[in-house]
Amino acid sequence: MSDSEDVLATAANWRAAGETVALATVVETWGSSPRPAGSRLAVSASGKLAGSVSGGCIEGAVADAAKQTMASGAPQLLDFGISDERAWEVGLACGGKLKVFVEKLS
Template identity: 85%
Template sequence: MSADSEDILATAAAWRASGEDVAIATVVETWGSSPRPAGSRLVVTASGRMEGSVSGGCIEGAVADAAKQTMQTGTPQLLDFGISDDRAWEVGLACGGKLKVFVEKVG
């Protein structure tokens, strides 16, 4: 586990200990030119705090929305993002890559 991953997990634990609802999103698979490698993490709270990155910013809003839904329902989600190179800039995946992100509620 990288130092960044350990920092994200520590942040998630601290936010959870302070009473926040928390979810963690983890890149589990990538194809082609992906913005972040597998294992990259983003932690999100119900109040909107975020730390880390699963995409260098290009799909973080969609992942944060899914994380808030997961916090409400308790149901994990596997998100699949990808786009052809000709539409990549339009939807925010400028790299044209593909990735899968697993979102789960903490505690």
């Protein structure tokens, strides 16, 4: 089973157990990016995480957006990017840019 399939299986198990769950997926990358397009992060309303879309502060920002999406039901397209000069400061060690789509699982 691939990492992506593991995340989807984990999210499905959480849903089956009655949890509210959101799924974040890297949909685009430019330049150097910590995780490739297709990488996923599942977030439960109780605070469980499975998978990864990046690292550093971006992972936390995506988890926060996932909580908003779970509450509202509205999907979000998040856009992250930083210059190489500031990359380490904000947690994108390799610079680059990425877009992450966040949706509530039903």
